[in-house]
Amino acid sequence: MSMHDAKPCILVAVELQSGDLHPLALEALQAGSQVAQGINGRMSAAVMGNGTGMAVKRLQGFGLEHVYVVDDPLLDGYQSEHYSAALTAICQSAAPVYILMPNTLTGVDLAPRLAWELDAGLVTDCVAVQNAEDGPVFVKPVYSGNVMAVYRAATCPFLVTLRPRAFAPMQPQNAKTTTIVPVTCTFNPNPRVAQVQHLDAEVQGIRLETAERIVAGGRGMGGSEGFGQLRALADVLGAAIGASRPPCDLGWVAPTAQVGQTGEIVAPGLYIAVGISGSTQHLAGMSGAKTIVAINADPQASIFRVADYGVVGKYEEVIPTFTETLKDMLTEEA
Amino acid sequence: MRIVVCIKQVPDPEGPRDAYFINTANATVEPRGIPPVLSLFDENALEAALRIRDQIPQGSVSVLSIGKRIPNAVMLKALAAGADSLVKVEDESLDASGLDSYITAQVLAAALSKLGFDLIVVGRQAADWNDGQVGIGIARLLDLPSVTLVRSVHLSGHDMEIERVLPQGYEIVRTALPALIMVGGEAGELRYPSMIQRREAKNKPITTWNLIDIGLTTLPAKRVIRQRLFAPELKDRACRMVDGASLAEAGRNLAERLHSDRVV
Ligand SMILES: Cc1cc2nc3c(=O)[nH]c(=O)nc-3n(C[C@H](O)[C@H](O)[C@H](O)COP(=O)(O)OP(=O)(O)OC[C@H]3O[C@@H](n4cnc5c(N)ncnc54)[C@H](O)[C@@H]3O)c2cc1C
Ligand SMILES: Nc1ncnc2c1ncn2[C@@H]1O[C@H](COP(=O)(O)O)[C@@H](O)[C@H]1O
Secondary structure, three states: OOOOOOOOEEEEEEOEEOOEEOHHHHHHHHHHHHHHHHHOOEEEEEEEEOOOHHHHHHHHHHOOOEEEEEEOHHHOOOOHHHHHHHHHHHHHHHOOOEEEEEOOHHHHHHHHHHHHHOOOEEEEEEOEEEEEOOEEEEEEEEHHHOEEEEEEEOOOOEEEEEOOOOOOOOOOOOOOOOEEEEOOOOOOOOOOOEEEEEEEOOOOOOOOOOOOEEEEEOHHHOOHHHHHHHHHHHHHHOOEEEEOHHHHHOOOOOHHHEEOOOOEOOOOOEEEEEOOOOOHHHHHHHOOOOEEEEEEOOOOOOHHHHOOEEEEOOHHHHHHHHHHHHHHHHHHHO | OEEEEEOOEEEOOOOOHHHEEEEOOOOEEEEOOOOEEEOHHHHHHHHHHHHHHOOOOOOEEEEEEEEOOOOHHHHHHHHHHOOOEEEEEEOOOOOOOOOOHHHHHHHHHHHHHHHOOOEEEEEOOOOOOOOOOHHHHHHHHOOOOEEEEEEEEEEEOOEEEEEEEEOOEEEEEEEEOOEEEEEOHHHOOOOOOOHHHHHHHOOOOEEEEOOOOOOOOOOOOOOEEEEEEEOOOOOOOOOEEOOOOOHHHHHHHHHHHHHHOOOO
């Protein structure tokens, strides 16, 4: 921390998506601002990538103290070693007290690496920040979401990753402009883990993360044929296909369809859960949906506790007429 | 080639809500009426290790577990599925109230150094506290290259070609042994043992060490303080049940209900 700057630094590491700010960056900024408020600190952001201009510009509107930037061709796409080196270099400049980032697939890899690099403690997948007298505490669901744990830092700096959709996105404010601080970093020209090939997933239909409607199937679908019926329903609704863990593990659908604690965390307007029992791990990924519809053969299934509409019965008998009727209604309107 | 899989025993993560009793005195969770199991992703880790061993004429898979007390009965599942041996590090101090990821990684790294390895396989995150840090910690302590979110591994000589999950697809990365990989559900479900394998599992070697055996006299200080635990608030919604004379009619009624409520 420089001499004239007495306020502790809260550093939020943001990710890029197609050259722009990743939407979850705004949630991390919101969490960061809560920490900053509690310890009377100033929030700064760390941006890493190849071509960071657009993201850096968008970060101007958030009342940040600094935006630290490492912009390098080697950062074109996430690479563990280079990104840890870049963020470590930024931390050396920024001397943060708390470092926050979203718990995305990138965060899952980067946060522990940085923690070990900085000899810092880390709490992953937090859903709330509370300000106590002796500093902020971080709340995290444990034991499948059946228990909440409250953690406090035992190191400085201290790292926290944030569960997607747990914090409201921060709204831009007309605050004073932010100083951009380019940071230089020496990269290892021969990383120990080298990329050989990049394969893009064949995304069928609409993307899950941003879908306004999701039709999801569980183990109760009984096989990939069952998902054929769900696709027909999804087509009518313009919805994305989601799944609980078993269909992904069993290869009935692509692993990228998994919704839940260790899959995608979504908050669509409409989520239709078919043959899904409603485990806490699955609920962690979709309970933020505006409207939840459940179709399940078991009237006792937990999914009905979080659903707004429910039908008890075998999906094979419910889905065809449900799809047909929706199709008629929606084409009539169009 | 020597593969070591780190496996944690956890209370069944799919038990009912009231099975996880909060001990407020030491901020730990006491399972009530649910059995201990192999942590979910550690089963995937074992499967990944077995698939790698299947590629080579000679190789061994050892399972390593640390904890206060590790019942063999639960670990037999790993031996039956194909692991060759089990090594346990048991010590009174290896209790959930005294551990964090940092200390756990230190203990595992010390045990791994004593054991010897070419490849270490760990789970993406343990199914109890879900930290997701121990693997990278071990790699760091043992100065190994590490790859997370591994879906499959192809051995070519002393190199590994690894398929790993990306937000929008996959990538293939290459690294040299010795190395550490972290594995999740993408790696596939643990194979099912035959009756014969189950019987044979009981005769496989089990070694038990304590902290002194692995050269640890004191444990380092924690980096994370777990202050307290509490039960989450349940936010149930009021579910409106839709039915009909038949399920086909229920399907039609559901569509109409969603339409009239302006959901669709
Ligand atoms: C650390 C950890 C992380 C996890 N992460 C995730 C995650 O990210 N996402 C996730 O989903 N899970 C996750 N899980 C797994 C989770 O615990 C559950 O095992 C899983 O969600 C159950 O999936 P399911 O509801 O499809 O299957 P089940 O629980 O087996 O439920 C199937 C349901 O289908 C119903 N059914 C059966 N036949 C029919 C029919 N013909 N018509 C209608 N209904 C029918 C049954 O009544 C039942 O309710 C995780 C577990 C752990 C331990
Ligand atoms: N007590 C333990 N014994 C053996 N392996 C463990 C133990 N704790 C964690 N691990 C390994 O480290 C992985 C990640 O754990 P964690 O970082 O605690 O979520 C687990 O999936 C295991 O492979």
